[in-house]
Amino acid sequence: MKQYSFTINGKPYEVRIDAVQHGEAEVTVNGTRYRVEIPETPAAEPVRRSAAVQRPAVRHRPLPVREGTAVESPMPGIILEVCVREGDKVRKGQKVAVLEAMKMENDILAECDGIVTGIYVNRGDTVADGVKILTIE
Numbered sequence: 001m002k003q004y005s006f007t008i009n010g011k012p013y014e015v016r017i018d019a020v021q022h023g024e025a026e027v028t029v030n031g032t033r034y035r036v037e038i039p040e041t042p043a044a045e046p047v048r049r050s051a052a053v054q055r056p057a058v059r060h061r062p063l064p065v066r067e068g069t070a071v072e073s074p075m076p077g078i079i080l081e082v083c084v085r086e087g088d089k090v091r092k093g094q095k096v097a098v099l100e101a102m103k104m105e106n107d108i109l110a111e112c113d114g115i116v117t118g119i120y121v122n123r124g125d126t127v128a129d130g131v132k133i134l135t136i137e
Contacts, residue, residue, distance in 0.1 A: 011122070032086065032118060065085030068137035069112050073127045081123060082134075088116045090136060095119070097133055112136055 006013040016028040023038050053083040081098040084090060090110040114136040121133050 003036070016082065026112075033058055063080045068117050068135040069114065071096060071111055071134050071136065072109060072127060073099060073108070073131045073133055075099070075101045076128050077106070077126070079121045079123055079125045079127060079133070080105060082119060084116050084119070086116050086133070090114060090116060099127070108133060110136060 002017045004017075005013045006015060006082075014030055015029040018028060018040070020026075023072055025036050025038055027034050027036060055103070069075055077099040079097060080100050080102075081099070082096070084096045090096060090113065092110055092112050093111045095107045096110050096116070099106045117137040118131070118135040119129070120135075121127060
């Protein structure tokens with residue numbers, strides 16, 4: 001198990017790698033568990049100091065460890081606000097996030113009653129159509 005501390009755009013992240021197997025890793029980020037894909041990359045070539053460093057694109061797909069009802073982005077946009085936290089009780093139709101798309105703010109509503117068991121986006125994240133925003137169990 002390896003543990004790392006990162007700060008990205010001023011926000012601290014505590015990352016623990018729990019297991020790595022068959023091109024996937026189980027990681028914990030700020031207390032939330034994810035399963036992520038690890039892209040296969042060829043062996044690194046030596047880089048001269050004057051050469052520009054290009055990093056391979058990292059594909060990651062956070063998957064909840066627990067099952068539940070997914071609340072997904074209905075369109076591409078930017079997350080303006082996440083209105084709930086993990087562990088919060090929500091009711092069907094309750095606003096759980098706000099998405100800006102085409103210069104309009106769109107409320108994202110809970111699709112069922114339950115408890116929020118996973119949040120997969122942060123304020124300011126750009127999301128595509130169908131991206132999982134959170135899970136309600």
